[in-house]
Amino acid sequence: xxxxxxxxxxxxxxxxxxxxxxxxxxxxxxxxxxxxxxxxxxxxxxxxxxxxxxxxxxxxxxxxxxxxxxxxxxxxxxxxxxxxxxxxxxxxxxxxxxxxxxxxxxxxxxxx
Amino acid sequence: xxxxxxxxxxxxxxxxxxxxxxxxxxxxxxxxxxxxxxxxxxxxxxxxxxxxxxxxxxxxxxxxxxxxxxxxxxxxxxxxxxxxxxxxxxxxxxxxxxxxxxxxxxxxxxxxxxxxxxxxxxxxxxxxxxxxxxxxxxxxxxxxxxxxxxxxxxxxxxxxxxxxxxxxxxxxxxxxxxxxxxxxxxxxxxxxxxxxxxxxxxxxxxxxxxxxxxxxxxxxxxxxxxxxxxxxxxxxxxxxxxxxxxxxxxxxxxxxxxxxxxxxxxxxxxxxxxxxxxxxxxxxxxxxx
Numbered sequence: 301x302x303x304x305x306x307x308x309x310x311x312x313x314x315x316x317x318x319x320x321x322x323x324x325x326x327x328x329x330x331x332x333x334x335x336x337x338x339x340x341x342x343x344x345x346x347x348x349x350x351x352x353x354x355x356x357x358x359x360x361x362x363x364x365x366x367x368x369x370x371x372x373x374x375x376x377x378x379x380x381x382x383x384x385x386x387x388x389x390x391x392x393x394x395x396x397x398x399x400x401x402x403x404x405x406x407x408x409x410x411x412x
Numbered sequence: 413x414x415x416x417x418x419x420x421x422x423x424x425x426x427x428x429x430x431x432x433x434x435x436x437x438x439x440x441x442x443x444x445x446x447x448x449x450x451x452x453x454x455x456x457x458x459x460x461x462x463x464x465x466x467x468x469x470x471x472x473x474x475x476x477x478x479x480x481x482x483x484x485x486x487x488x489x490x491x492x493x494x495x496x497x498x499x500x501x502x503x504x505x506x507x508x509x510x511x512x513x514x515x516x517x518x519x520x521x522x523x524x525x526x527x528x529x530x531x532x533x534x535x536x537x538x539x540x541x542x543x544x545x546x547x548x549x550x551x552x553x554x555x556x557x558x559x560x561x562x563x564x565x566x567x568x569x570x571x572x573x574x575x576x577x578x579x580x581x582x583x584x585x586x587x588x589x590x591x592x593x594x595x596x597x598x599x600x601x602x603x604x605x606x607x608x609x610x611x612x613x614x615x616x617x618x619x620x621x622x623x624x625x626x627x628x629x630x631x632x633x634x635x636x637x638x639x640x641x642x643x644x645x646x647x648x649x650x651x652x653x654x655x656x657x658x659x660x661x662x663x664x665x666x667x668x669x670x671x672x673x674x675x676x677x678x679x680x681x682x683x684x685x686x687x688x689x690x691x692x693x694x695x696x697x698x699x700x701x
Contacts, residue, residue: 318499319496319499322496322499325492326488326489326491326492329488329491330485330489333481333484333485333488336685336686336690337477337690339690340693340694341693346694350691350694353690353694354686357683357685357686360679360682361679361682361683364675364678364679364682365675365679367495368491368492368495368671368675368678369671369672369675370498370668374432374436375431377430377432378432378436378437378440381441382443382444382447385443385445385446385447385448386444388447388448388451389449389450389451389452390447390451392448393451393455393458396455396458396459397455397459397462400462400463401462405462405463407463407465
């Protein structure tokens with residue numbers, strides 16, 4: 301890592317290329333957000349819409365953590381630490397939704 | 413040394429056993445815990461949306477998806493500006509970092525302003541509060557907690573911005589006093605601008621933008637608008653450097669940690685926007701089964 305080079309020199313580790321990457325990713329995220337908003341108003345099957353929304357959100361999520369949060373360029377330990385929390389939190393969410401979706405979990409006084 | 417290790421931003425920090433600066437490592441551990449924290453809030457909201465009790469508000473009749481979409485876009489753009497701020501300080505460009513931080517703060521304020529507007533609309537127009545329905549309780553707890561995270565992030569961004577002006581040959585009390593004044597002027601500018609903007613939004617929605625509305629707005633909010641411009645002028649004056657500053661690429665780790673927090677706030681909103689807002693339009697009639 302040669303910090304004696306000017307900041308914008310090709311050999312400098314933080315050259316213009318990362319700036320361009322960030323801007324391009326931001327544009328992609330904006331487009332994906334637009335697509336998500338359009339999707340909910342389209343007359344597609346519910347499973348398709350939900351699957352697409354989840355997939356698009358996951359793509360946005362991964363773009364932000366790997367590029368904006370630098371996980372792509374950092375040590376694997378950072379990724380591991382974050383994903384431990386993510387898996388525990390996400391797993392808890394999934395388990396609770398599955399549990400309360402079960403027929404036996406329907407409250408006696410819920411809406412029809 | 414691996415390629416990944418060669419690109420780690422280490423500028424004069426003592427080496428650690430993991431090869432990662434301690435501040436950064438701690439921050440990733442904190443973010444992992446915050447994942448679990450938000451996971452519980454989101455899952456609580458979703459669980460209570462599965463079987464809403466009778467009389468529960470219908471979210472699609474309450475939400476303003478256009479406003480929420482706009483605020484989502486704004487938060488994404490603030491994340492971009494934060495990434496550019498980190499990139500700038502890693503290249504030792506303090507001025508570029510400051511500009512990017514200011515834009516990040518501005519976008520964060522717009523997001524918070526949209527949330528304040530939304531909460532006001534829900535409480536006073538739609539009569540959904542945190543206490544009168546299950547939906548209100550889970551919704552306001554979740555989005556309010558996220559909004560609090562954004563507000564704390566705003567404060568941190570502002571403090572980092574002010575910190576970047578610390579003179580290289582600081583004389584103790586002189587710098588601290590100036591920094592406090594800078595913070596107070598910043599707070600005044602932000603609060604007055606938000607008050608004036610939200611007042612304008614409410615007035616415009618109530619009676620449209622016309623002569624009488626503008627006249628009434630000027631008489632009620634004129635001092636706030638004037639104060640905001642005055643405070644902005646004060647910020648411009650306080651933002652002038654008077655010699656070398658004690659802030660450079662060696663502070664990149666601190667800015668990067670702050671960036672990690674801001675990006676985390678953004679990714680939580682990505683999940684909330686989909687799970688809380690968008691999914692309601694897929695199931696407008698009732699619960700997920």
